[in-house]
Amino acid sequence: MDKKLMSKKKPAYPINKQLSDYLTEHSRNIKIPIYYEDLLRFQGAVEIYDKHGNETLWISTYFAEHEREEIEMSLKRVYTILHADGSDEALQYITIxxxxxxxFGNTKPxxxxxxxxxxxxxVYLYxxxxxxxxxxxxxxEHLLSPNHINFLVxxxxxxxxxISGIPGDTFINENLDSCSDQDKMAIAKEFVKFNERCFIRLLGDMRxxxxxxxxxxxxxxxxxRIRAIDFDQQSFEGNSKVYKPQFLKENNELVEMxxxxxxxxxxxxxxxEERSLLAKRASSEYDRLSSLLDCMKNDTLxxxxxxxxxxxxxxxLTKDVRFRRAKNMGDIVSSALDFVKRNYENINPYIIR
Structure with a gap:
């Protein structure tokens, strides 16, 4: 089913000036001491296996001696920039x-x-x-979900x-059967809410x-709680089922349960409940969200x-004419959020207006 739903490979889209300015305004765009290409200079690697002896699609790299010290120092600085104030004070206490x-995957992290x-x-960073x-x-995800996202560009x-947690496939294969009936009920509830949240903000490929x-x-x-950890398929595919985890075969066991x-x-x-919560978050983050959506509307995704x-x-599905008028993915995401806000933000009669 997945092969029919999704393209074999999504192209990477560059960061345009408007998005870069947005990131700068919100302290996401900063100077860093090392780039992705620098790490591609590793000299060799060995396979990493899981506790069962299976391949993990990860390899442990090593660098030439004359480069290793500089690269490790740069990575320690990256850690202090991401998790602290970027000062050198903590460098002596950390190691790589x-x-x-x-x-595997598009980003090859x-x-x-x-x-x-x-x-x-x-800790890990990517x-x-x-x-x-x-x-x-x-x-x-940072603006519309209950989760805080920390990243720099x-x-x-x-x-x-x-993002800490038990990988979904591992949990389904190794933990789900041993959960109590009450726990399974709670997991089912969370899956419904996660499914709805992904669909509204058009996050695809939640295998x-x-x-x-x-x-x-x-x-x-x-x-x-279920948290997304891969965001490459944000608003790319045309088939709306891609944005609902329930239609991906890797989730069949959760769907059946x-x-x-x-x-x-x-x-x-x-x-x-999820629509109402998302509508509230969209309203509380109105200025920043509007700025982000404006970037999306002027971008090719x-x-x-x-x-x-x-x-x-x-x-x-909705009979909302705004979808039919949409010119790009930014318009579609904006229309989806507007639809939710119009229909679910004001349904609580106890809110003082």
Whole structure:
């Protein structure tokens, strides 16, 4: 099914001046001491396997001795820029344990393991080739989801903070069956809300390995949240099903569980809850969101054929003439958010106006 829904390879779109200015205004666009291309100079690598001995599509790289020290110092500076104030004070206490390279996907990221030598605490960060689609996806996630996103851009390089959680495919294969009935009910609810959130803001390709499960222990239960970790397919495809995780075969087990556990009325309730929450977030971030959408409207993020296909499908679904008038993906995303705000922001009769 996925091959029919999505293109084999999405092209990378450059960052134009308007988007670059937006990133500068919101402290995303900064000077960095190393670029993606610098890390491509690794001399060799070894395969990385998971705990079961399976290939992970990641390789551990190593660099020539005359370059390694400079590269590691630059990466330590990147860490302080992303997580602190960029000063040199903490450099003496951190070290680079690993520079891994992913051989799969569009962005082919580097994963950097940064460890504090005083207590062995460590974090990961990612360095990738910048793509306008991904930046729009990250910003929309930051503004419209319950999740904070930390990333920086300079030129054609993007640096992202690691999003912690259990990979969706791992959770489905290794953890889902052992969950209690009540936990499965909570997971089903979260999947419905995640599915709706992706569809409204047009984030595509949420196959199980492109999101994580975040588990939080509350005083009487475990709280489950699903977070996207891949944003390359923001507003690119023309088939509207791409933007609904329920139609991707890797999620079939979650879909079947949800259909078995939740009644139609409950699913509709959770969809309405997510629409209302998203409408509130869109209103509270109105100025910044409007500026971002203006960038999208003046950018090229897809092909004319895909734009036409998507706006026709969404007009057929909503009967909102704004979709039919849309000229690009920015117009379509803006129309989708306006539709949600008009129909779900003001349904609470207890709000004082």
């Amino acid at each position: 344990d690993a520079i891994d390279f992913c051989t 580097f994963r950097i393991k940064v460890r504090n030598i005083l207590n062995d605490n460590y 360095i990738k080739k910048a793509d306008a689609s991904r930046i729009y996806g990250l910003e929309l 300079h030129g054609d390089t993007i640096i992202e903070e690691h 199980s390995y492109n999101y994580v499960f975040v588990l939080t222990h509350d005083f009487d239960r475990i709280d489950y 949800t259909l078995n556990l939740l009644q139609e009325e409950s699913m509709e309730q959770y969809k309405n 897809s092909t004319p054929a895909k734009i036409k296909e998507l706006k026709v499908e969404l007009f057929s």
